[in-house]
Amino acid sequence: MRNFLVNSFIAAAVACVGLLVISRPMPATAPARRAVVVELFTSEGCSSCPPADELLSQLRKQGTENGMEVIPLGFHVDYWNYQGWQDRFSSREYSRRQETYAEKLHTEGPYTPEMVVDGSREFVGNDEARAHSAIAEAGAEAAVAEVSLNPQKGKLLVNVAGQPGASGEVWLAITEDNLSSRVAAGENTGRTLHHDAVVREFKEIGRLYGSFQAVVPVRFQRDWKRGELRIVVFVQDPRTEKIAGAAEIPATHISQ
Numbered sequence: 001m002r003n004f005l006v007n008s009f010i011a012a013a014v015a016c017v018g019l020l021v022i023s024r025p026m027p028a029t030a031p032a033r034r035a036v037v038v039e040l041f042t043s044e045g046c047s048s049c050p051p052a053d054e055l056l057s058q059l060r061k062q063g064t065e066n067g068m069e070v071i072p073l074g075f076h077v078d079y080w081n082y083q084g085w086q087d088r089f090s091s092r093e094y095s096r097r098q099e100t101y102a103e104k105l106h107t108e109g110p111y112t113p114e115m116v117v118d119g120s121r122e123f124v125g126n127d128e129a130r131a132h133s134a135i136a137e138a139g140a141e142a143a144v145a146e147v148s149l150n151p152q153k154g155k156l157l158v159n160v161a162g163q164p165g166a167s168g169e170v171w172l173a174i175t176e177d178n179l180s181s182r183v184a185a186g187e188n189t190g191r192t193l194h195h196d197a198v199v200r201e202f203k204e205i206g207r208l209y210g211s212f213q214a215v216v217p218v219r220f221q222r223d224w225k226r227g228e229l230r231i232v233v234f235v236q237d238p239r240t241e242k243i244a245g246a247a248e249i250p251a252t253h254i255s256q
Contacts, residue, residue, distance in 0.1 A: 043081075053195055053196075121138065171204055229252075231249055231250075
């Protein structure tokens with residue numbers, strides 16, 4: 001009987017230890033990325049760019065990639081304008097942004113079409129397989145900064161919560177979908193080109209030092225189609241150009 005009681009006690013103790021081990025909380029892990037920024041440097045004067053423009057449109061329409069939000073940005077550069085077609089969406093500022101990527105990502109120089117994912121992965125912009133793999137890789141990484149956007153009348157309240165020591169530039173972009181141009185000169189003469197996620201406005205709105213909050217006035221140009229606009233905010237490390245976090249909302253959420 002004594003042995004039976006001892007054995008029963010030991011068995012119960014082991015069971016209790018097992019329960020304690022099972023119920024012990026698991027270590028906290030960093031949240032997975034839920035938003036991946038995909039930038040396309042393109043031009044209406046470049047005959048290789050339309051397939052890349054189409055791929056960017058597909059990424060916009062798909063909305064998510066393996067459960068991760070994809071935020072496309074179409075930057076039209078200005079260095080193709082000399083061939084006789086003035087890309088109405090082009091900007092010298094966007095060309096300079098691409099030049100910065102060329103320096104930081106160690107490419108031979110700016111080219112079109114070029115796609116940059118998460119500020120850290122670049123490749124030829126019409127490479128669909130590479131785009132999907134780069135998005136998956138970036139989306140699996142933990143976000144360094146959590147961006148939240150709260151629309152108000154005529155303005156946007158931006159909140160960024162960074163991990164300890166997080167810093168970077170906070171950028172705002174306004175993009176427009178469903179745009180087209182009938183090209184009358186240059187390499188795409190006679191073609192009608194379609195674009196989504198065209199960057200209409202792009203500006204730095206502040207710096208992140210651990211956390212960031214700002215109320216940003218938002219105005220839309222008369223020729224922009226309100227229902228096709230989106231507002232994007234992201235945080236980027238100027239030392240590496242890696243994007244730490246991002247979010248977007250439809251422009252219709254902001255009343256004027």
